[in-house]
Amino acid sequence: MGWKRFEVEIVSTVSASRMFKAAIVDSHNLVPKLIPHIITGIKMIRDDTTGRLFKRTEFSNLIPFSYTLDRVDVMDEKNYVFNYWLIEGGRMGKMYDAGDFEVRITPTSNGGCVLKVDGAYHAYEDVVVTEDDMKVGKLGLSAMYSAVEAYLAANPEAYASA
Template sequence: MGVTIFKQEFASLVPPKRMFKALILDSHNLIHKLMPQAIESIEILQGEGGVGTIKQINFAKGTRYSYMKHRIDSLDVENFKCKYTLIEGDVLSKEIEYIDYEVEFEKDLSGGLGCVCKMRSEYHTFQGFEINEEEIRTGKNRAIGMYKVVEAYLFENPAAYDDH
C-alpha cells in the first residue's frame, strides 16, 4: 500500500468557532442548502455527530459521483479539529482504498477575528497503484470552493453559528 499526502490551507475572515460549527458539526444541515447543484443531501447513518458517526454525502443528479461515506475518527470541539476517513463511495477509485482527512481551524495570529483553515489528506492506495495527483488537486480545489461558499454565507449572516 502506498500513501500520498497533500496539505492545503487558506485564510478566512470568519472566526474559527463559526467555521468549525458550520463545516464540521452542522454540515449535514447546511451544505446541501448552500450548494444544491452539487450536493443533494447529507445523512447521518450512524451516531449522533461525534466520534464513530458515519455520514453519507449524496451528490446531485448529473454530477460526476453519486455518493461517499465519511466516518468521524476524532473530534476536538474546543480546539476546532476533526479527523475523518472516507470509507466508501464511487469517489474512491480502483487505485484508492481510503482517504484520511484532518481539518483544523486556527485563530488568526495577526490579531484579526478570522482563522486559518489547515487541511491534510492521506490517500491510501492499493498495492502497485500510483495516484493521479492532478485529479486529487481538482478534488481539493472543489473542497476549498465549498469552504469558500460556507465562508461567504457566514460572512453575510453574522448571527449564523454565533453563540452571542
Template sequence: MGVFTDETEISSAIPPARLFKAFVLQADNLIPKILPHAISSIEIIEGDGGPGTIKKINFAQGNGYLKHKIDSVDKENLIDNYSLIGGDGLSEKLEKISFNIKFLASGEGTLVKRTSTFHTKGDSDIDIEEEIKGDKEKVTGLFKAVEAYLLANPNEYN
C-alpha cells in the first residue's frame, strides 16, 4: 500500500467556532440543504454520531454515494478527523482517504488547515496528483458554499 499526504489551507471570513459548527457538527443537515444538486442526503448507517460512526453521503439524482467514517471530533480545539472508506466517489485504486481538519482563528475569520492522507490499495498505479487536484477542488468548493450560506444567513449556526 502506498501512502501520500497533501496539505491544503483555506481562508474564510467566518469565525472558527461558527464554521466548525456548520461544517462539522451540523453538516448532515446543512450540506444537502445548500448543495441539493450534488448531495441529496447524509444518513448514519452505523453508530451513534460519535467516533466510529459510519455515514452514507448520497449523491443527487441517484449518482451513487460515499461512506464516511468519523475518527474523532475535538469540539474544544475545533479539530475534525474522518475517513472516506468506500462508495462510488472513492477511486477503486484507493483503500481510503483520511482527513485531519483544524479550524484556526485568523484575523476576524478562520484559516482551515486540512491534511489529506491517501491510502492506495496494494501497489496500485494511480495518478495521485490528479486525485489530489480533484479533492482540493471539491473541498474548496464545499467550504466556499458553506461560507456563502453563513454570510447570507448571519443568525444561523451561532
C-alpha cells in the first residue's frame, strides 16, 4: 500500500509559545488530566545509554489499542516543531510498519497560532488502508490538541511564563 498521509489543523487564539509548552513540552502532565476518557497516561522516557527521548501514551478502552511508543526526533522549542516516529503499539505490526508525525505550531499576526499535524503511516504491502482507518488517528489528535487549546483559552495565565 505504501505511505498514507493525513493532516490535522487547529486555528487558535492562543499564542504559539503557550500552545507548544502545554501541548508538547508538558503534554505528559496536562493531557491525561484534560481527556482521561481517551488518554490515561503519558510517560516521557529518556534512554540512559543513547540519551534518546521516547514518549509512551496509554489509552482508555475507547481506543482500539492500549498504547503507543514514539521515538522523539525533534523537540524544537524555539521554532515550535515536534517530530516523532511511532515505533511500537497502536496498529504497528498489524497494519503498519512505520509512522512519522510532525507537529508544527506557527504564530499568526493576531497573536494566536495554527497547529498543524502532518502524519503518515507506511502500510504493509497487502493492507488496504481506508479513510475510516485513518480517522482513529485524526480524531485522537484533534481531540487532544483541541482540549489543550480550550484549556489554554479558558486559563490565560496557564503556560504564560517564560
